[in-house]
Amino acid sequence: MVDVVGVERNDSGNSAPIRSDWKRAEAEALYGLPFADLLFQAQSIHRSNFDPNHVETASLLSIKTGGCPEDCGYCSQSAHYDTGLKAARLMDRADVVATAQRAKDAGATRFCMAAAWRSPKDRDLDQVCAMVSAVKGLGMETCVTLGMLTPNQAARLSEAGLNFYNHNVDTSPEFYDKIITTRTLQDRIDTLAHVRDAGIKVCCGGIIGMGEHIEDRLGMLLLLASLPSHPESVPINLWNEVKGVPVNDMAERPDPIALVRLVATARIMMPKSVVRLSAGRQYMTDELQALCFLAGASSIFIGKVLLTTKNPQRDRDADLLDRLGITSGLAK
Numbered sequence: 001m002v003d004v005v006g007v008e009r010n011d012s013g014n015s016a017p018i019r020s021d022w023k024r025a026e027a028e029a030l031y032g033l034p035f036a037d038l039l040f041q042a043q044s045i046h047r048s049n050f051d052p053n054h055v056e057t058a059s060l061l062s063i064k065t066g067g068c069p070e071d072c073g074y075c076s077q078s079a080h081y082d083t084g085l086k087a088a089r090l091m092d093r094a095d096v097v098a099t100a101q102r103a104k105d106a107g108a109t110r111f112c113m114a115a116a117w118r119s120p121k122d123r124d125l126d127q128v129c130a131m132v133s134a135v136k137g138l139g140m141e142t143c144v145t146l147g148m149l150t151p152n153q154a155a156r157l158s159e160a161g162l163n164f165y166n167h168n169v170d171t172s173p174e175f176y177d178k179i180i181t182t183r184t185l186q187d188r189i190d191t192l193a194h195v196r197d198a199g200i201k202v203c204c205g206g207i208i209g210m211g212e213h214i215e216d217r218l219g220m221l222l223l224l225a226s227l228p229s230h231p232e233s234v235p236i237n238l239w240n241e242v243k244g245v246p247v248n249d250m251a252e253r254p255d256p257i258a259l260v261r262l263v264a265t266a267r268i269m270m271p272k273s274v275v276r277l278s279a280g281r282q283y284m285t286d287e288l289q290a291l292c293f294l295a296g297a298s299s300i301f302i303g304k305v306l307l308t309t310k311n312p313q314r315d316r317d318a319d320l321l322d323r324l325g326i327t328s329g330l331a332k
Helices: 024-031 035-049 093-106 122-136 151-159 185-197 214-225 256-269 286-295 314-324
Strands: 056-064 110-115 141-145 164-166 201-203 206-208 233-238 274-277 297-302
Touching (some): 024 035, 024 214, 024 256, 035 256, 035 286, 056 093, 056 122, 056 274, 093 110, 093 122, 110 164, 122 141, 151 185, 164 233, 185 201, 214 256, 256 274, 256 286, 286 297, 286 314, 297 314
Parallel strands (some): 056 110, 056 297, 141 164, 164 201, 206 233, 233 274, 274 297
């Protein structure tokens, strides 16, 4: 059986082998399917690769906040903009581990540590590697985002036991230079390659609602799906309002149905990747989140703060997942 967009399926609706040769016309045709048909395809593929009634719960901590030399136009932590955020030093390992333990007790299974750096200095990486090893010792999956890495730095993180490295492409190649000029898209691709070569899983996605067009959102998915190996985790972030950054002047909240369509398209194009609803969930209704789970999203961040922006309260998440009959690490 072949769908109108050329996605081969067997009789049970499961997808054909993973592809890295998606064409823009195919992505546009998928995205433009009648809503019910798109969600049927996405849910069929999701069920063939994941438990449709389970959502992964992760926690995110800023271990070094503010003072970043990059000029990412959406970021509260950039030193280029007056956002009211004060720069802070790298946290102590004991405080990070204690926070990870509280996150685990609250239901998180993965702990993500973020530092506002262009790239880490070796002395700082020593401390981060110690954090990774200690958090892994709690029985949690580990993830860090530290900016650009050299091959040697990626290897050191791998030796420390790191499971995932997050390094988002942010948007499409065509829109990229409208939101950042201090780091090229190729810089990001190179870091992803170093991470892969070190045997670390890749977490890579982007942000929508920064003034980009639907073509840019699909361009971002095409970029991710054309990598030699698809990211194991694909975070989809909604633009979070931050005072003092240039994206404020062009940002526009995406239409909810357009967001669901994007999640479903990501699920079909990258069938074995975990699609995570990341930043911006505080703007989403319960009904919208439910549709995103139906479309193939299967991971969320828990905790009332994500780095420097708000996130839904734990009780709200637990209540929603309970009403949907979805299991997670959260207890109502």
